[in-house]
Amino acid sequence: MNKLPKVSEDFPGWYQAVVREAGLAENGPARGSQIIKPFGWSIWESIWRELDDRFKATGHENMMFPLLMPTKLFEAEAQHVEGFAPEVAVVTHGGGEELEEPLAIRPTSEALIWDAYSRWIQSYRDLPLLYNQWCNVLRWEKRSRLFLRTSEFWWQEGHTAHASRQEAWEETLRMLEVYREVIEDVCAIPVYRGRKSPSERFAGADETTTLEGMMRDTKALQCCTSHFLGQNFSKAYNVQYLNPDGEQEYAWGTSWGLSTRSVGAVIMTHGDDKGLRLPYQVAPTQVVIVPIYRSDDERSTVMERADNVRNALVKDGIRVKIDDRDQFRPGYKFAEWELKGIPIRIELGPRDVGNDELIVADRVTSEKSAVSTSVAVSGMADVLKSSWQALYDDATRFRDSNTYDFSTFEEIAEGIESKGGFWRGIWCGDETCETKVTEATKATIRTVPLDKEDPHGSCIVCGKAGEETAIWGRAY
RNA sequence: CGGGAAGUAGCGCAGUUUGGCAGCGCGCUGCGUUCGGGACGCAGAGGCCGGGGGUUCAAGUCCCCCCUUCCCGACCA
Known part of the structure; x- marks a missing residue:
């Protein structure tokens, strides 16, 4: 990689x-x-x-x-x-x-x-x-x-x-x-x-x-x-x-x-610098178990526990994979599953088997904690949900902090160039005004509200009575 | 379709200036040692140098045509 x-x-x-x-x-x-x-x-x-x-x-x-x-x-x-x-x-x-x-x-x-x-x-x-x-x-x-x-x-x-x-x-x-x-x-x-x-x-x-x-x-x-x-x-x-x-x-x-x-x-x-971050509903694998061992003895102990954990999770309808590839060490596997955005990683080694614990690592929050096996298994559905929530909250925060209200043509022309993002402003509904903004900013109207509502103001381009509030942005 | 860059091993690249044995790193295969955050040693395999024409004793390298990809535009339910 x-x-x-x-x-x-x-x-x-x-x-x-x-x-x-x-x-x-x-x-x-x-x-x-x-x-x-x-x-x-x-x-x-x-x-x-x-x-x-x-x-x-x-x-x-x-x-x-x-x-x-x-x-x-x-x-x-x-x-x-x-x-x-x-x-x-x-x-x-x-x-x-x-x-x-x-x-x-x-x-x-x-x-x-x-x-x-x-x-x-x-x-x-x-x-x-x-x-x-x-x-x-x-x-x-x-x-x-x-x-x-x-x-x-x-x-x-x-x-x-x-x-x-x-x-x-x-x-x-x-x-x-x-x-x-x-x-x-x-x-x-x-x-x-x-x-x-x-x-x-x-x-x-x-x-x-x-x-x-x-x-x-x-x-x-x-x-x-x-x-x-x-x-x-x-x-x-x-x-x-x-x-x-x-x-x-x-x-x-x-x-x-x-x-x-x-x-x-x-x-x-x-996505982030480590790769994908997938919502659990669309993740091909929702939980990946990375077994850790040195000797053959440790391997069989760990794999037996890993199988049990997998079976229990599968019973709850969770898509689980045990990464039993011998040619890679754990650190490599961690990085790879993070790249692929798998929501939850379970690290399982001899120490954890002894403690009857699992190390549960969350791809979204990067948090990693030791949880008793039974609690980890019974709570996995909730852990996946909170991982989803963290993703959604993160994306919402990002979008909101990059969405601006504006009231003059100069504001959006300068703002889109320096900050990017979405710009919300009043529009008269006339294509001439729309084109003027697009030509100046390369931004297009992404949406206007489903139900027209009086924005109580004037068009940011021509100054005539506003018809609706448009959200502008540069688009893919 | 316009401007720019590029195509050489699976991936990332050097070699092209000045034509002369096909290279490097990662990955891959085998064996061994490793294994709790991207391991290491040794030995290997892997190429129509994007494709087609040409120039030449000789082309990855020069010339012509074509294809594909990337970036910036234009276009885009």
């Missing part, structure tokens, strides 16, 4: 090193592609499971749509095409011959899905349609970064159709709340929840809602999006249903997605 650059000195270098050294992912042979290794994929699988359970609990079903679609199909919704066209890869050859009709590789599946919905939806009785799929998509990105922006990535995309505006908007918010639970309550990433300004909206949506987290370099990362599509796609793909009064109506839509980028968010929100 090589030493990592420091978080505070070279964050991009730290990120790349930790992704590689912890065995999360690497670049694939084709431009912008990525190989996600088992340790990284396991984190994603946990996020997947947490989300999938909640999708099912809120009445959604999974399905599978194809990777390819005729380019014509993709082109039906004008805004959508305009937004995505530059990123779409097109298959022109197959079976050694040029195709009569080129096929687009999905950058997202609204087109495919609304085309199908036009056949699936006839009556108000068919609604709502609450479907989701787990899949990969491809977007021809100019510049890629492992997990954060790669040409191919995995995600889930939910696509629902409803009989009313109200119902679709409620669905948009319901799924945003599901995301909030997983991002905050599971991944321990505190977020600002809100809407996007019109310029940052999903191409084809009437409203885009999002969760914005702050990474360790104070830059913003959009963790997910939940879109209110209005009737844009139902009109483009002719999805009409007959209402109880016998009238044809266009369906109302939502779509929502969360991708493997969330793994990047976990890395960049919690």
